Amino acid sequence: MISEMMDIIIKVLSKERERTREVVEAILDSEQEYLFTNDKDYKDNRSEIVANQPGGQPGGQPGGHQDG
Secondary structure (H helix, E strand, C coil), rough: CCCHHHHHHHHHHHHHHHHHHHHHHHHHHHHHHHCHHHHHHHHHHHHHHHCCCCCCCCCHHHCCCCCC
C-alpha cells in the first residue's frame, strides 16, 4: 500500500515538475527576446537586428504581437 502511494506521488510530482520546467523555459525565452522601448525610431532602425536572431520578431515583440 505504501509503495503504491509513493508511486502515485512520484508520478504526480514528476508531471508537475515537467509542467513547471516548461513554464520557466517559456518565461526565460520571452525575457531574453523582449525589447522594451517607446522610441519608435530605435525600433524601426534596429528591428532587422532583432529579426535576425533565432525566434526574434521585428519590433522586438516575441510571438508576433504588434501594437496598433
